Amino acid sequence: MNVYRRGSRIWFLSVCVFVVIILLFYLKQQSPPPTLEPLPGTYQYFRERDFYSKTHKLGAVSHCDTRFALDHALGNDEIRSTLKGLLASYATTMRELDTETWLAHGTLLGWYWNRKLMPWDTDIDVQMPAKDIAKLAVEYNMTEFVYPLPKTKSSRRYLLDINPHYSIVSFRDVANKIDGRWIDQTNGKFIDITAIHLDEVDLVSGPLTAMFCKDGHRYEKQDIYPLEQSDFEGVEVKVPAKSDKILREEYGARSLTNTRFHWYELFRPF
Numbered sequence: 001m002n003v004y005r006r007g008s009r010i011w012f013l014s015v016c017v018f019v020v021i022i023l024l025f026y027l028k029q030q031s032p033p034p035t036l037e038p039l040p041g042t043y044q045y046f047r048e049r050d051f052y053s054k055t056h057k058l059g060a061v062s063h064c065d066t067r068f069a070l071d072h073a074l075g076n077d078e079i080r081s082t083l084k085g086l087l088a089s090y091a092t093t094m095r096e097l098d099t100e101t102w103l104a105h106g107t108l109l110g111w112y113w114n115r116k117l118m119p120w121d122t123d124i125d126v127q128m129p130a131k132d133i134a135k136l137a138v139e140y141n142m143t144e145f146v147y148p149l150p151k152t153k154s155s156r157r158y159l160l161d162i163n164p165h166y167s168i169v170s171f172r173d174v175a176n177k178i179d180g181r182w183i184d185q186t187n188g189k190f191i192d193i194t195a196i197h198l199d200e201v202d203l204v205s206g207p208l209t210a211m212f213c214k215d216g217h218r219y220e221k222q223d224i225y226p227l228e229q230s231d232f233e234g235v236e237v238k239v240p241a242k243s244d245k246i247l248r249e250e251y252g253a254r255s256l257t258n259t260r261f262h263w264y265e266l267f268r269p270f
Contacts, residue, residue, distance in 0.1 A: 133166050160180070
């Protein structure tokens with residue numbers, strides 16, 4: 001009888017140890033990667049005021065530049081019209097300045113699905129080559145541009161602001177992942193601009209094909225180039241050559257097939 005009890009106790013303890021090991025392994029897999037310490041000598045340049053949505057129709061947070069943010073959250077319609085104005089003014093201005101730029105991240109996902117902003121989007125993301133960010137920093141930084149709003153008789157002022165840390169090419173510069181912003185001075189909504197760099201490590205192994213930005217995203221050169229001309233919210237834009245591959249790697253394969261998300265039903269009309 002004592003042998004039986006001892007055996008049962010050993011079996012029970014073994015099961016407990018096994019469960020604890022499995023639990024620790026699971027928690028390790030689910031835990032976020034360790035946060036890097038800020039790069040010495042840097043500080044966070046861009047700062048936002050966050051407005052939290054009380055409706056499921058929009059994303060959880062709407063960011064506005066602290067210098068121009070209002071004292072209240074923008075309504076859904078105002079956010080949409082502001083984003084469309086930002087997009088049209090930015091795309092037109094970058095063409096006039098002979099600067100290469102293309103849609104990225106969630107904005108590119110909206111383009112993939114229906115050539116429009118996702119219904120819940122509260123911001124716009126674009127990318128551009130590092131050389132063009134440098135050009136804007138030297139020649140046009142802190143320039144204000146006046147642009148007429150689409151389908152209205154009014155106009156708005158937009159500020160091109162390049163992060164002074166744009167030339168730091170390091171994943172450790174965690175406070176300055178955004179290299180520039182195109183800001184609506186009426187309410188502080190903005191377009192995030194991130195620079196794409198060539199990976200110098202490839203200089204040793206062969207032709208330069210790897211590209212990356214400071215927020216940790218990596219690409220093959222042929223995934224982005226040659227850029228394709230397209231339409232987004234009625235505005236002429238450019239998108240990467242292999243947008244579907246980029247989106248799968250960033251958001252997962254289901255992002256291109258799952259038609260229900262965030263209380264909305266998605267469809268591709270083409």
